Amino acid sequence: MIEVRNITKRFAGFTAVDNISFTVNRSEIAGFLGPNGAGKTTTMRILSCFFPPSTGSAVVAGYDVVKDSMEVRKRIGYMPENVPVYPEMRVKEYLLYRAALKKVPRSQRKARLDYVLERCGIASVERKVIGHLSKGFRQRVGLADAMIHNPEILILDEPTIGLDPNQIIQIRSLIKDIGKEHTVLLSTHILPEVEAVCNRVIIINGGKIAASGTPDKLIGFVSEGLRIKTEIRGEHDAVLGMLKSLPYVTGVTTLKKDSLNSFLVICEDDKDVRETISQKCAEQRWPIKELRCDALTLEDIFVKITADKTDEIGACK
Ligand SMILES: Nc1ncnc2c1ncn2[C@@H]1O[C@H](COP(=O)(O)OP(=O)(O)OP(=O)(O)O)[C@@H](O)[C@H]1O
Ligand SMILES: [Mg+2]
Numbered sequence: 001m002i003e004v005r006n007i008t009k010r011f012a013g014f015t016a017v018d019n020i021s022f023t024v025n026r027s028e029i030a031g032f033l034g035p036n037g038a039g040k041t042t043t044m045r046i047l048s049c050f051f052p053p054s055t056g057s058a059v060v061a062g063y064d065v066v067k068d069s070m071e072v073r074k075r076i077g078y079m080p081e082n083v084p085v086y087p088e089m090r091v092k093e094y095l096l097y098r099a100a101l102k103k104v105p106r107s108q109r110k111a112r113l114d115y116v117l118e119r120c121g122i123a124s125v126e127r128k129v130i131g132h133l134s135k136g137f138r139q140r141v142g143l144a145d146a147m148i149h150n151p152e153i154l155i156l157d158e159p160t161i162g163l164d165p166n167q168i169i170q171i172r173s174l175i176k177d178i179g180k181e182h183t184v185l186l187s188t189h190i191l192p193e194v195e196a197v198c199n200r201v202i203i204i205n206g207g208k209i210a211a212s213g214t215p216d217k218l219i220g221f222v223s224e225g226l227r228i229k230t231e232i233r234g235e236h237d238a239v240l241g242m243l244k245s246l247p248y249v250t251g252v253t254t255l256k257k258d259s260l261n262s263f264l265v266i267c268e269d270d271k272d273v274r275e276t277i278s279q280k281c282a283e284q285r286w287p288i289k290e291l292r293c294d295a296l297t298l299e300d301i302f303v304k305i306t307a308d309k310t311d312e313i314g315a316c317k
Contacts, residue, residue: 087131
């Protein structure tokens, strides 16, 4: 559905996107994740035919973004990062105008309008002048605009930026719903958003793909093994020695050294040694205050991958 092949984009000698390739399949919601200036918007602009790549190619909905850009445009809904809506127009008037511009047949425009007004939660403001709307509502009008011609693919550049928590939940559930039938590529900095919405993550850093895969695969990719956090009261060196001596334990880090010690224990092959720890502590009469598995979050992965100066963590497919 979206196939990016070795795309590079240079601006006056500066390489914003550097030889990236990735695929987003039909009915997939892909999260495009990366720090400021990583190249997310630049890539999305290429995919939505805003400008061509310097080198490389991309196929969107079966058409080449350079050779068949008109065919691509018909099949995508693009929501740019700063939603460019006409502030002097009324919501309904604007969306009907956009529907006409996008060649939605006259007989279907009213039905499409009603659908997007309802789905984007803007039916109550349909008569309002866009310039008088709050930022969140303007954002929704931008999403409604992207959806009005029922495109096969939605490309959304930070769709939830500036929304309040309730609106974010609503827009996320809307995107999830849309993703059942459409292909969605959305960029975001918000990691819980990716975890909540996306079934595929593409991490971009410094114009290069740092990693891509399902959220679970990415966690496996950077995780060194099962992580256990524990707080044990006792003499530090003795407790540390016990933890290190356990089978399957490959590493123990002291997080806090006190009468109440805190440790991070890493186990190989995802072996969970919590029961063994509790038995050993019971034998020694060391009270345990905490003993829990500490799963890596996408946040940890993002920080790990994007903090790597070499940008060469590699991709896992
Ligand atoms: N038209 C342009 N001319 C020159 N440089 C540009 C242009 N557009 C983008 N860049 C540069 O390309 C790099 C990537 O920018 P891009 O907007 O794609 O980042 P982004 O990942 O979307 O960041 P953000 O999270 O801040 O939106 C940045 O260093 C930016 O300054
Ligand atoms: Mg951007």
